[in-house]
Each structure stands twice: as structure tokens, then as C-alpha cells.
Amino acid sequence: MKLVTVDRLQPGMVVAKTVFGADRQVLLASGMVVKPQFISQLRRRGVPSVYIVDERFPDIETADVVSAETRVEAMAAAKEVLSEVKDRAKSGLGKLTGTEARKVKDQVNNIIDELIQNRELVVNLTDIRAADDYTFGHSVNVCILSLMTAIGLGYEPQRLRELGIGAILHDVGKTQIPEEILNKPGVLSAGEFEEVKKHPTYGFEIVRRQDGLSSLSAHVAYQHHERSNGEGYPRGLIGTEIHEFARITAVADVYDALVADRVYRRGFLPADALDIIAGNAGRFFDPKVAKAFGDNIAPYPVGSLVQMSTKxxxxxxxxxxxxxxxxxxxxIKDGRGHPVGEPYDLDLTQHRDVRIARAIDERGPVDPRDVKQLL
Ligand SMILES: [Fe+2]
Structure with a gap:
């Protein structure tokens, strides 16, 4: 399969991976043949890109670290909980209800169970979300990526649960920020940015006030925008003053924002996003955490194109x-760019003289100015 932006989708292509909405509905089903009216529907819904069957390699398939069902259920729960908290925001900063806390816990437990079962898998897929569902998909992804990192660091189940709950709720404080600011296209004014910077503190209060949740989960929401060198917010904590749970979630949050395809901005390739994370280890991110994070991600995912050192x-x-x-x-192509007669497989662990020189983005170049905004 390969990832194609909606602009490059052509009638006749076959969908390789089902796209779900946050209300569990199927927006696009795997196996469906693309028709012109689908393309306009996807545009309308703000679906930025789609996995299609690569006609050159129909046999190449990949498994996700968490099943589609679990992802969809978690996304639906995130939407329900965040929407309820937001509805109550009119009457002041509230707290999560016991039912909401239970819902979040159940989803986090399901995710942990699957991640432990699928321990040998690495992240090969970028999940696809419609524009309206971005926040919920992001919450679930940050949870999954944080938990994978923590499993790599040897966390036991209780700490995994506390971290996972904090990670899925990391942006719950955004429910208190006016939508005009959150959805504003372009650069925020200084005053608007000051507003946005309050969301970790709001999130801390909302999670902390629910007795059924650990205060450590609340601290994830509070500290996920802190950076190791003290340049983060809201408190400008430094290094180990930032709780390790939040140091993990910070990396997961930035990585997922970097690779996400948005309608207005193409996502970075995993290899490039991993380089950005590794390049900021020690500055913004805890190096130990950044390393454990990177171990779970395929820099060159199954199905992607690469250029080798041999060209x-x-x-x-x-x-x-x-x-x-x-x-x-x-x-598939020789060193001069000519298609090879019969494509052949090459195991790079058996050919240490050959390496991958770069990932090829079939979607075209990304705007490098986007990095600064996302870190
Ligand atoms: Fe945030």
C-alpha cells in the first residue's frame, strides 16, 4: 500500500485501509474502488490523504500496532469525553465525571493489552483522520506512542495506566480555550498565544479534580509543553523537574503533529520527523526518552520508496x-533510474555495504518552515 494525498487520488485506485470517523462511521472502506464522487466527498470532509493499494506491489501489507477496532473505540471515547467537558466549560472549569474517567480507563487498558501482545511490531502506518476528528485521533495517537515508549523503558502496568490516561487527556484543557483561537488559520497574536498557553494548567485542574484518576495523569496534562532546556510552558521547568511521564508525552505529541497530514499542510515523512526529534534531544527532549521513542517507529515504513546509497x-x-x-x-530501479526487468528482494542486514540514502516522498516536497511552528 502507499499513502496518497487526496489531490493525487485517481478514479480506479483501490482503497487499502479503511478510514473511520470519530463516531465509528466508515468514511472509506478498504477494497473500495475510488470514484470521482468519493474524491469530492473526502475533500468536503477534510480527509487529507488515503492509503491505496500500490498496483506495483499488491502483495505488500502491514499490520498496525493497535487494531482498527481498538483505535476507533478509543477515538470515539475521546470525542465523547472531550465534547462533554467542553459543553460544561460554559459554567466554569469543571472536572471529569466518574463515568468519563471510567471510559478513558477502559480504552487505555485495551490499548495497553494490545501493545503488549504486539510487542514485536513497530509503527509503520500514519493514521488518517478527517479534519473534524483531528483532535481525537491525535489524543489516541499520543496515548499509543507514549505507551510504546514507556513499555520500551520497562514500565510496569500501573505506571503504564497512569501515563496512558494522562496522554489521552493531555489536551483536555483546550476545551476551555475559545474555538476562534484554536482554529485560527495563520499566526496567533501574542495575546492569543497567551490564551493557548493556559491549556496545560486547565487540563491539570480538570484531571486532578477527579478522585478516580491519579495526580500523575494530571501532571502529564500540566507539563506536556515543558521543554528540557526550560523554554517550554506554562512554568518553564528544566530537565528532570519535568515528570518523566510528561517528557514522554512531549515527544509523542510533537512527533504525531509532525507526521500528520493536514488539509493545509502535508505531514513529514517518518524518517524526517524522527530526525527532528533526535536533533532536538537534549535541547527540548530527554535524550533517553527520545531514543526509546525512536525504537518503536519504522523510519522507512513498509510500502514506502527509498533511494539506496547505490542510487x-x-x-x-x-x-x-x-x-x-x-x-x-x-x-525496482537500477542506479541510473531505469526500471529493473525483474524486481528482486534485498535484505539490508545481509548487505551492510549498502544503506538507505534517503526516503522518497511520492507526495512531493514539504514546507521546511512548518518545523518551527510544531516544536
Ligand atoms: Fe497541548
């Missing part, structure tokens, strides 16, 4: 957790 072009066929930068490739 040959290949598609990634298989990624193994122990050798993320040395996948099995299928070579």
Missing part, C-alpha cells in the same frame, strides 16, 4: 524491530 530505488517490504534502518527492500 538504486526500492520499496520497503519488511521492517524488523531489531533492525529498523535495515529493512528488506524490493529493488
Amino acid at each position: 538504486e530505488v526500492a520499496v520497503v517490504v519488511k521492517v524488523r524491530r531489531a533492525y529498523p534502518r535495515h529493512p528488506i527492500l524490493r529493488v
Whole structure:
């Protein structure tokens, strides 16, 4: 399969991965043949890109670290809880109800169970969300990515649960920020940014006031925008003054924002987003956490195109957790750019003289100015 932006979607292409909305509805079903009216529907709903079957390699498939059902249920729960909190925001800063806390806990437990079962898998897919569902998909992704990092760091179940709840609720404080500010296209004024900077404090209060939730989960919401060098907000904490849960969630939050395709901005490729995270380890992020995070992500996901050090072009066929930068490739073009007669597979762990020089983005170039805004 390969990821195609909606602008490049052509009638006749076959959908490879079902796209769900946050109300559990199917926006696009796997196996469906793309018709012109779908393309306009997807545009209307603000679906930025779609996985389609790559006609060159229909046999290449990939498994997700968390099943589609679990993801959809978690996204629906996130939407329900965040919408309820937001409805109550009119009458002041509230707290989560016991039912809402239970709902979040159940989803986090399901995610943890699956991640532990699928321990050998790495993240190969970018999840696709409609514009309206971005926040809910992001909450679930930040939860999944934080938990994978924590499992890598050796956390036991109780700490995983506290972290996961904090991570899925990390932006719950945004329910208190006016929508005109949150959805404002372009640069925020200084005053508007001051408003946005209050969301971690609001989130802390909302989670903390619910007796059924750990205060550590509340601290994830409070500290997820703190940065190791003290340049974060709201308190400008430094290094280990920031709770490790929040140091983990900070990396997951930035990474997911970097790779997400939005309607107005193409996402970064995983390899580039991982470089940005690694490049800011020690400055914004805890190096130990950034390393544990990176171990869970395929820099060159299954199905993506790469250029090798020999200038040959290949598609990634298989990624193994122990050798993320040395996948099995299928070579499709020779060093001069000519298609090879019969594509053949090459295991980079067996050919240490050859390496991947760069990932090829079939969607075209990304705007480098986007990095600064997202860190
Ligand atoms: Fe945030």
C-alpha cells in the first residue's frame, strides 16, 4: 500500500485501509474502488490523504500496532469525553465525571493489552483522520506512542495506566480555550498565544479534580509543553523537574503533529520527523526518552520508496524491530533510474555495504518552515 494525498487520488485506485470517523462511521472502506464522487466527498470532509493499494506491489501489507477496532473505540471515547467537558466549560472549569474517567480507563487498558501482545511490531502506518476528528485521533495517537515508549523503558502496568490516561487527556484543557483561537488559520497574536498557553494548567485542574484518576495523569496534562532546556510552558521547568511521564508525552505529541497530514499542510515523512526529534534531544527532549521513542517507529515504513546509497530505488517490504534502518527492500530501479526487468528482494542486514540514502516522498516536497511552528 502507499499513502496518497487526496489531490493525487485517481478514479480506479483501490482503497487499502479503511478510514473511520470519530463516531465509528466508515468514511472509506478498504477494497473500495475510488470514484470521482468519493474524491469530492473526502475533500468536503477534510480527509487529507488515503492509503491505496500500490498496483506495483499488491502483495505488500502491514499490520498496525493497535487494531482498527481498538483505535476507533478509543477515538470515539475521546470525542465523547472531550465534547462533554467542553459543553460544561460554559459554567466554569469543571472536572471529569466518574463515568468519563471510567471510559478513558477502559480504552487505555485495551490499548495497553494490545501493545503488549504486539510487542514485536513497530509503527509503520500514519493514521488518517478527517479534519473534524483531528483532535481525537491525535489524543489516541499520543496515548499509543507514549505507551510504546514507556513499555520500551520497562514500565510496569500501573505506571503504564497512569501515563496512558494522562496522554489521552493531555489536551483536555483546550476545551476551555475559545474555538476562534484554536482554529485560527495563520499566526496567533501574542495575546492569543497567551490564551493557548493556559491549556496545560486547565487540563491539570480538570484531571486532578477527579478522585478516580491519579495526580500523575494530571501532571502529564500540566507539563506536556515543558521543554528540557526550560523554554517550554506554562512554568518553564528544566530537565528532570519535568515528570518523566510528561517528557514522554512531549515527544509523542510533537512527533504525531509532525507526521500528520493536514488539509493545509502535508505531514513529514517518518524518517524526517524522527530526525527532528533526535536533533532536538537534549535541547527540548530527554535524550533517553527520545531514543526509546525512536525504537518503536519504522523510519522507512513498509510500502514506502527509498533511494539506496547505490542510487538504486526500492520499496520497503519488511521492517524488523531489531533492525529498523535495515529493512528488506524490493529493488525496482537500477542506479541510473531505469526500471529493473525483474524486481528482486534485498535484505539490508545481509548487505551492510549498502544503506538507505534517503526516503522518497511520492507526495512531493514539504514546507521546511512548518518545523518551527510544531516544536
Ligand atoms: Fe497541548
